[in-house]
Amino acid sequence: MSGMHGGNIAIIGASETREVGVLPDRSMIQLHAEAALLALADAGLTAADVDGVATAGPLPMEVSHHIGISPRWLDGTMVGGCSFMLHVRHAAAAIAAGEASVVLITHGESGRSRVGVGGYRANPAAPQGQFEAPFGALAPYATFTVPALRFLHERGMGRRDLAEVVVAQREWAVDNPRAFRRKPVTVEQVLDGPPIAYPFTRDMCCVVTDGGGALVLTSAERAADLPGGGHAVYLLGSGEASEAPLMSQMDDVGSFGAFRRASAEAFGTAGVSHADIDHFMGYDAFAHLPLYMLEDAGFVGRGESGAFIAEGHTRKGGRLPMNTNGGGLSYTHTGMYGMFAIQEAVRQLRGQAAVQVPGVTLSFVQGVGGFFWAAGSLVLANRRP
């Protein structure tokens, strides 16, 4: 083995919680544990095999202790909902360096039912508390959304382009029994829906759910000898980047530099081109994010994202099937959706998705953290190059 990329590290276990959606009978920490034990079973391993733990939300020792693991490697990197993309690449680096052998990455969030979760209150002396919160930038729908009009304005695009994202993704969710929103919608219905924060109506905003997910990583060499080795998914490349922890201070309101940098590093380390990618997961807390991501990650040119989606290229049979679980807009969104984007990429690469795209071999996963704060990108494959 040499290096963290190029297929030397494998995801050999992956699972979400048994259900996602409304789970008032489970606390946040138990959602982590449920997903973790399912992912270990999927890998054919037990907690005793794990020597590395990464999580975001709770501290890694809270998860380790709850499950019964004494790790020799911990990662509590917390950059918002794409933290799990960063955990994957940090775990890969640790495994490649011999610092860990089997790494467990967990997510669980009682985002809807709020069971076992502390309250959230912005610190009024922090930069965000002084320079954003007093103006009403508190809820994600009133903060993450603020740059969108600029993006649309600079490209001659409009609200219809946001609605087309919703319609395209709902098409995937209709056939996914685990999806939270499954009713087909039209562009007009999305535009006429309850206004949340202009230009965003309700269905342009993600669902709010409970759930969890976990991943188990080890070296490709070890994976070959494990029960989970037969369905291993390999890390070809990855990248991470951050900008400002205040949306208002992002370098360019109409394009996110962290998407550009993280995705470029992922493509570069993987040694693949955009044309090689046959499946794309783009973290969609709100409908403008897939538009930013398609352009910033270079799948389409500047100003082409809206037409690309409206013309059906991200739908069934399209050349870049995107957010095939229905995405955060329709499938599930616990608060930190990144884990679910990775889970769907793994399912598609294994041929086990609820709505399977035929012949997926290379999946690109683009995550966002906070409100345009950070980004993480993964290139995943179902065979070693």
Add this chain to the structure above:
Amino acid sequence: MTGGTVPVPTPETETFWAGTRAGELRVQQCGNCGRYYFYPRPFCRYCQSSDVTWRTVSGGGRLVSYVINYRPLPPADPAEPQVIALVELDEGPRMLTNIVGVPPEPEHLPLDGRVQVDFEERGDQALPVFRMAAGDPR
């Protein structure tokens, strides 16, 4: 806009908030690279020089982007839509703010339109808010 959280200044930002309480918008400029930057800190965020000076700026700028938030959270008035906006000052820095003085409707909020700072009391502080201003977009 009615109500909302109250900022708590730190030693590094107190000059800014003292300015808004006095009806002035104060922004720091770097003596080394010449750039204005925001939010306040005692060194330049572009070149890390500590040769920085507080400037009282005109408070003119342009509207970069916004949302009209129909669901304000407490302590803001949940019945009063908020225009949560990004404004770029003529000197360069960008700030989050509220646009006040016009109905919260898109036709009154042209992107790139000129804006001018105003100040609204909030608790023991004063917030820099902006009004749409006459003049051509830049």
